[in-house]
Amino acid sequence: MAEPERIAIVGMGLIGGSLALGLRRARPTLRIIGVDLDERTREQALEARAVDAATSLQDAALEVCDGVVLCTPAAALLEMLPGVSARMRPGALLTDVCGAKERICQEGARQDRVVFVGAHPMAGTEYRGFSAANPALFHGCTVALCPATGAKDPSAQRSALELVREIWTAVGAEKLLEVDPAVHDRAVTFASHLPYLAAASIVESLLSAGGDSLLARELAAGGFRDTTRLAGDGTVGGAAALNRFIPEAARALAGRIRALADQLEQDPSAALEKLVRLADERRRMRMPAVAAAGTTPLVAPLRSR
Amino acid sequence: MAEPERIAIVGMGLIGGSLALGLRRARPTLRIIGVDLDERTREQALEARAVDAATSLQDAALEVCDGVVLCTPAAALLEMLPGVSARMRPGALLTDVCGAKERICQEGARQDRVVFVGAHPMAGTEYRGFSAANPALFHGCTVALCPATGAKDPSAQRSALELVREIWTAVGAEKLLEVDPAVHDRAVTFASHLPYLAAASIVESLLSAGGDSLLARELAAGGFRDTTRLAGDGTVGGAAALNRFIPEAARALAGRIRALADQLEQDPSAALEKLVRLADERRRMRMPAVAAAGTTPLVAPLRSR
Numbered sequence: 001m002a003e004p005e006r007i008a009i010v011g012m013g014l015i016g017g018s019l020a021l022g023l024r025r026a027r028p029t030l031r032i033i034g035v036d037l038d039e040r041t042r043e044q045a046l047e048a049r050a051v052d053a054a055t056s057l058q059d060a061a062l063e064v065c066d067g068v069v070l071c072t073p074a075a076a077l078l079e080m081l082p083g084v085s086a087r088m089r090p091g092a093l094l095t096d097v098c099g100a101k102e103r104i105c106q107e108g109a110r111q112d113r114v115v116f117v118g119a120h121p122m123a124g125t126e127y128r129g130f131s132a133a134n135p136a137l138f139h140g141c142t143v144a145l146c147p148a149t150g151a152k153d154p155s156a157q158r159s160a161l162e163l164v165r166e167i168w169t170a171v172g173a174e175k176l177l178e179v180d181p182a183v184h185d186r187a188v189t190f191a192s193h194l195p196y197l198a199a200a201s202i203v204e205s206l207l208s209a210g211g212d213s214l215l216a217r218e219l220a221a222g223g224f225r226d227t228t229r230l231a232g233d234g235t236v237g238g239a240a241a242l243n244r245f246i247p248e249a250a251r252a253l254a255g256r257i258r259a260l261a262d263q264l265e266q267d268p269s270a271a272l273e274k275l276v277r278l279a280d281e282r283r284r285m286r287m288p289a290v291a292a293a294g295t296t297p298l299v300a301p302l303r304s305r
Numbered sequence: 306m307a308e309p310e311r312i313a314i315v316g317m318g319l320i321g322g323s324l325a326l327g328l329r330r331a332r333p334t335l336r337i338i339g340v341d342l343d344e345r346t347r348e349q350a351l352e353a354r355a356v357d358a359a360t361s362l363q364d365a366a367l368e369v370c371d372g373v374v375l376c377t378p379a380a381a382l383l384e385m386l387p388g389v390s391a392r393m394r395p396g397a398l399l400t401d402v403c404g405a406k407e408r409i410c411q412e413g414a415r416q417d418r419v420v421f422v423g424a425h426p427m428a429g430t431e432y433r434g435f436s437a438a439n440p441a442l443f444h445g446c447t448v449a450l451c452p453a454t455g456a457k458d459p460s461a462q463r464s465a466l467e468l469v470r471e472i473w474t475a476v477g478a479e480k481l482l483e484v485d486p487a488v489h490d491r492a493v494t495f496a497s498h499l500p501y502l503a504a505a506s507i508v509e510s511l512l513s514a515g516g517d518s519l520l521a522r523e524l525a526a527g528g529f530r531d532t533t534r535l536a537g538d539g540t541v542g543g544a545a546a547l548n549r550f551i552p553e554a555a556r557a558l559a560g561r562i563r564a565l566a567d568q569l570e571q572d573p574s575a576a577l578e579k580l581v582r583l584a585d586e587r588r589r590m591r592m593p594a595v596a597a598a599g600t601t602p603l604v605a606p607l608r609s610r
Contacts, residue, residue: 234584250566261555279539
């Protein structure tokens with residue numbers, strides 16, 4: 001595969017900025033156009049040499065790009081997708097990083113000028129903006145990919161998929177998983193969106209605790225910090241709002257918590273038995289190691305696929 | 306205050322074991338009796354020189370101790386409290402580490418042979434047993450104290466409170482907060498018990514996801530890991546079961562999650578606005594730093610009070 005020569009990254013926040021920094025290190029000859037509506041962010045990206053050029057979306061030379069990666073929040077991403085694809089070179093790659101894939105991939109499939117391949121890197125932090133961007137953010141992470149289906153040009157489709165795989169492999173992703181968009185959304189419901197909504201609701205509980213809230217904050221230890229850390233990443237909410245599996249799953253979670261409350265009252269030993277079993281299951285789960293961005297090797301080797 | 310000469314620690318798991326190791330370092334002349342029903346645990350504690358003697362509860366020379374610290378799971382603690390106090394030297398200190406204080410302190414106040422002072426160190430990990438014990442576990446932590454009220458002997462009461470403060474200060478606690486047991490329990494409802502029950506319920510959701518569960522685990526990133534870490538600590542459940550504020554608070558949390566699910570369906574922009582506000586609030590919360598046990602200084606200075 002020929003190396004891509006030019007790509008545009010739209011949205012230079014934590015994810016887009018980290019992608020630009022990671023690609024810059026791994027592919028020094030690649031030309032990267034950074035697109036952001038915030039002038040200060042564009043300046044920061046240029047100063048950090050994350051991008052070769054930084055522009056607004058209106059001024060971006062999308063037509064010269066081999067690939068465009070949409071890294072804006074979910075709602076904006078859905079809105080800009082048709083306009084962006086219409087300005088791109090026919091057959092080029094359009095991709096994204098949104099945490100919900102079904103609605104985005106449907107929108108991507110409504111045109112056949114470019115090849116839309118949905119992508120979702122399983123990485124992030126609760127910090128936001130280009131100033132939190134880190135070239136090692138995606139090192140070792142898993143990326144879910146939703147290849148285009150039924151497009152007219154199989155060769156363009158193949159090239160687009162190769163290019164998106166090349167992009168994520170270059171920045172250090174360890175595993176690229178091709179999944180159906182709906183299957184992806186059902187899985188992230190449990191892996192990410194429910195934990196996020198629960199974390200946000202616990203923060204809301206604490207804020208509503210009135211006079212107890214100050215002492216509660218004094219007494220909050222690592223357990224509260226970790227359980228609610230995800231609530232600080234407001235961008236997950238945008239993806240959760242696009243995930244059609246969320247309302248039912250969240251109501252089921254609410255039902256589980258209510259049932260546990262009732263059981264703690266009526267049959268505490270059965271409740272404790274269940275909690276101990278869940279604790280054992282949780283400890284047995286193979287979980288990704290604590291992110292050690294900054295200490296992980298910053299080399300992002302091109303892997304053979 | 307004279308240094309204590311002998312204390313017994315009942316239950317040599319993560320908390321009891323860490324307390325023994327920390328006291329051993331800070332107070333080399335203190336004699337520590339380690340009590341555990343598991344013979345292998347007693348051997349481990351002796352091998353690690355955490356204790357001077359290790360026995361079963363039945364064989365422990367409680368009558369020679371200036372203080373006894375109960376570090377067993379909540380239900381066992383409540384059950385053994387009367388029998389332990391009856392065997393102790395009159396006027397000595399009996400204390401504990403349970404995460405719920407009202408029921409335990411009520412039980413402690415049902416005798417006046419010894420002075421019961423409730424304590425709750427805000428520290429822990431998801432790992433269990435003496436093999437996870439760490440002399441620095443309490444370094445920098447906050448300890449909630451519930452002093453005895455209405456006991457007959459004010460001087461014994463004063464000495465007991467001084468001794469329990471000495472114990473926690475010696476192992477590095479940074480802040481000792483005297484609180485009413487019910488006020489404590491309301492505060493930990495939000496700081497600890499609700500986050501724990503939500504984490505356990507999210508683990509249960511994932512386990513119940515059937516065919517989606519394997520992909521969900523593949524896609525689980527740091528967010529899931531952190532949100533559910535607390536669920537691995539089954540001992541929190543025992544304390545939550547003794548906390549009379551839990552059922553109502555957990556049902557309110559379930560209501561919040563259900564309302565959020567409904568709002569995401571019916572008025573997603575209002576839901577997102579709320580989630581962004583909660584994310585801002587969460588980021589503004591002063592949270593304890595990531596526990597760096599093993600890298601923190603292991604010196605536990607005696608602070609003047």
